[in-house]
Amino acid sequence: MTERLEQQIAFLNEADKLKSVVRGTTLCDASRYENSAEHSWHLTLYALVLADQAGPDVDITRVIKMLILHDLVEIDAGDNPIFGDYDAQAMQVSELAAADRIFGLLPDDLRADLRSIWEEFEAAKTASAQFAKSLDRFQPPMQNLQSGGGSWNDYNVSQTQIAEKVGAKIAIGAPALWAFAKAKIATFFANRPTDQT
């Protein structure tokens, strides 16, 4: 019993490191870059509040569990900003090694359970995983709209690039959320000072 609890706490202590993984998106007030732990919390709240956007086959409890776990591998593999340059295949290898190490801290039954939730998210084949992925893509533009552009400015991206890299993925699991974001983004870019366009 105590040994099991020691393993559970070792995992939870290791997970604390996600609070130090910095993302490409800032807080709404642009005061600093967001970390992956608080981002994960925000997404679980997105799931609670936007559950009415999920299709009939989506299990919201499963979505919330995916969102709690989805970024843990970044403790080893780091965050790769969507508009940055990265090698998708190398990233996948590094995330798999991270999953082996981090979920491997848990007792066997829990490791299998939590890892299967993370793998379902990564595979993006079930309705629940697709909705979770859509929320993960939908939150950063909502933050950028509040902060004055955020990562769109940092990476100097166009509306077309946003639509291709982000919009297409939001639309898979939550088409009405992409329609909403797209209109807001168009207004934002139309009203942007010309030296930034």
Next chain:
Amino acid sequence: MTERLEQQIAFLNEADKLKSVVRGTTLCDASRYENSAEHSWHLTLYALVLADQAGPDVDITRVIKMLILHDLVEIDAGDNPIFGDYDAQAMQVSELAAADRIFGLLPDDLRADLRSIWEEFEAAKTASAQFAKSLDRFQPPMQNLQSGGGSWNDYNVSQTQIAEKVGAKIAIGAPALWAFAKAKIATFFANRPTDQT
């Protein structure tokens, strides 16, 4: 539809402010104080990983929803470190006003739903709320044990004070977690440099 979505997003944007509410506990590596958003995420992970510590009447999904929402009122009311001086009655008044304002940003049905989850947590009468509260009290000592004492040093507290202010509350919903923490805390204090005891 769009007006509903505008309200949902306004709430989610407001919730972003929880990332700027600083707590009395540090990260495990003591590099900085923890904020209430990342703390909330960590607690949802505690619930997933320590679900086997919950009694038979606990609904873990409900616990996770409580933990996602439990600190939102701190956006207006601030965090009150457990070992600090605060007026519990004034805090309750200020948290109720915060709940009115913050949950009030939501469409009516969602406001009623999410607020009832928060109120169940606050009332601490159901098995689910008691387990959620126990996790909320159990995580800070786990962080302090990692960081070299954390808020125990800042507030110069004794083992007796920890047992009274924290232990008793952990024990209500998760007695084995308090037994585990208590033993770790005893070892920690026994090995502490004498100038800190």
